[in-house]
Amino acid sequence: MRRNGHKGSSALLSCKEIAHTVSTEDVTPVGWRQRLSVRLHLMMCRHCRRYSEQMQALGDAARSVFQQPPEDPSSPESPENLAKLQSDILDRLMQPPKHPDSDN
Amino acid sequence: MRPPADWLKTPSSAPTYDLQQVIAVSDPAILDRPDLAERIRARDPEALQVVVETYLPQILRAARGAGLKPQEAEDVAQNTFTTFVESAERFEGRSHVRTWVFGILYRKISETRRKLGKDRQIDDIDEVFESRFDENGGWSQPPRAADVELEAKQTREEISDCLEAAPSKQRMAFVLREVEGLSSDEICKILEVSSTNLGVMLFRLRNRVRECLETKWAQGV
Numbered sequence: 364m365r366r367n368g369h370k371g372s373s374a375l376l377s378c379k380e381i382a383h384t385v386s387t388e389d390v391t392p393v394g395w396r397q398r399l400s401v402r403l404h405l406m407m408c409r410h411c412r413r414y415s416e417q418m419q420a421l422g423d424a425a426r427s428v429f430q431q432p433p434e435d436p437s438s439p440e441s442p443e444n445l446a447k448l449q450s451d452i453l454d455r456l457m458q459p460p461k462h463p464d465s466d467n
Numbered sequence: 468m469r470p471p472a473d474w475l476k477t478p479s480s481a482p483t484y485d486l487q488q489v490i491a492v493s494d495p496a497i498l499d500r501p502d503l504a505e506r507i508r509a510r511d512p513e514a515l516q517v518v519v520e521t522y523l524p525q526i527l528r529a530a531r532g533a534g535l536k537p538q539e540a541e542d543v544a545q546n547t548f549t550t551f552v553e554s555a556e557r558f559e560g561r562s563h564v565r566t567w568v569f570g571i572l573y574r575k576i577s578e579t580r581r582k583l584g585k586d587r588q589i590d591d592i593d594e595v596f597e598s599r600f601d602e603n604g605g606w607s608q609p610p611r612a613a614d615v616e617l618e619a620k621q622t623r624e625e626i627s628d629c630l631e632a633a634p635s636k637q638r639m640a641f642v643l644r645e646v647e648g649l650s651s652d653e654i655c656k657i658l659e660v661s662s663t664n665l666g667v668m669l670f671r672l673r674n675r676v677r678e679c680l681e682t683k684w685a686q687g688v
Contacts, residue, residue: 377604382596386673389644390651391666410609417610417618417677422645424622429532429646439541440527448541449523452548456515 376400378411385415495521498564507555519548522568525647529569532642533576533635534627539583543575550575569649569657573639580635590634592675611681618684629679630672637672640665 376384376397381404384393393401405412432440439448497503497517506514526547530540550571558567601607630638636658643649643657655665 377600378606379600379604382600383670387666387670390654390662390669409612410606413610413612414677416615417680418673420615420619420622421626421673421676421680424619424626425532425641425645428623428626429528429642433531435537438531438537439544440524440531445524445527448544449519452519452523452545453512453516455545456519456548456552457510457512 376404378404378408381405381408381411382414385411386418503564504555504558507552507558510552515552518551518564518568522565523548525565526568526572528646529572529639529642530576532630532646533580533638534631535576535579539579543572543579546575547572563653566653566656569643570659573636573657576639577635590671590675592671592678595678596674610677611684613684621684622680625680625683626676629676629683632679633672633675636660637668637675640668641672644669 381401384397384401385405388401405415432438432442435441437444439445495517497506497514498521503514507518523544526544527540530543535543547568551568554571558564599606599608630641633641640654640658640660643654644651649657651662651665655662658665660668
């Protein structure tokens with residue numbers, strides 16, 4: 364039977380392996396056997412299901428917090444400040460470089 | 468005017484402001500043209516404007532996600548674009564502009580956070596994670612069961628606070644993945660890590676933040 368790395372066959376995964384898998388699965392693709400095994404485990408195990416929901420909630424919270432500009436009017440992300448910062452940056456970039464050799 | 472490429476659009480769920488209402492947007496297709504590096508080196512105004520218009524909002528958002536204060540985020544954004552233009556010599560269009568810009572941004576952010584002493588030296592999350600399981604890999608301290616809605620609300624309120632303890636590289640990986648929705652491959656290029664490394668970083672960050680939030684949920688913040 365094909366094995367998934369050192370973690371053994373995908374037949375029965377421990378809760379620890381499930382937790383490890385669900386917290387990295389978006390960047391570490393797993394084979395279909397393991398995916399199926401994880402799904403079955405989650406159906407049967409409420410603790411791992413909770414853990415998996417919490418991992419999902421983390422990403423959802425990050426998106427909802429960081430994808431909108433903060434209410435703080437001093438934030439550079441507020442529309443007025445953004446427009447001003449953008450033109451400041453462009454003004455500076457279009458000036459000839461003062462230290463052509465410097466890289467940073 | 469042609470519509471922006473797919474990767475330029477913010478995810479539809481994002482209730483973000485419309486940049487097009489703020490500033491007249493020039494043609495973003497410039498970013499995909501082979502002469503982009505040359506135009507940047509020549510400080511071509513149109514090319515510079517497209518680069519800044521396209522990436523400034525993303526840079527500011529990522530800087531905030533990485534834990535910078537408004538003024539620090541502005542400085543980092545300025546410096547990122549300056550370095551981008553100065554290093555256009557080495558930019559041959561091999562990597563996507565976004566990868567290049569975010570790579571510079573990551574280095575600026577870690578410099579800033581290092582200077583401010585915000586990066587913790589020790590990360591014991593692996594031991595904390597292990598301690599929640601018994602020798603057979605079953606839960607010995609299972610995750611807290613709670614009202615999911617309430618927990619989600621508290622998570623939004625507390626996530627910035629809980630992210631604060633994480634090293635910048637892990638934070639950046641998390642923000643690029645969850646907020647900007649970049650692919651694993653692109654994040655690896657930006658942070659100059661292997662995909663195994665990226666998996667370890669996200670594992671540590673997510674578990675660190677989950678542990679921190681769990682403590683707060685228990686206090687009923």
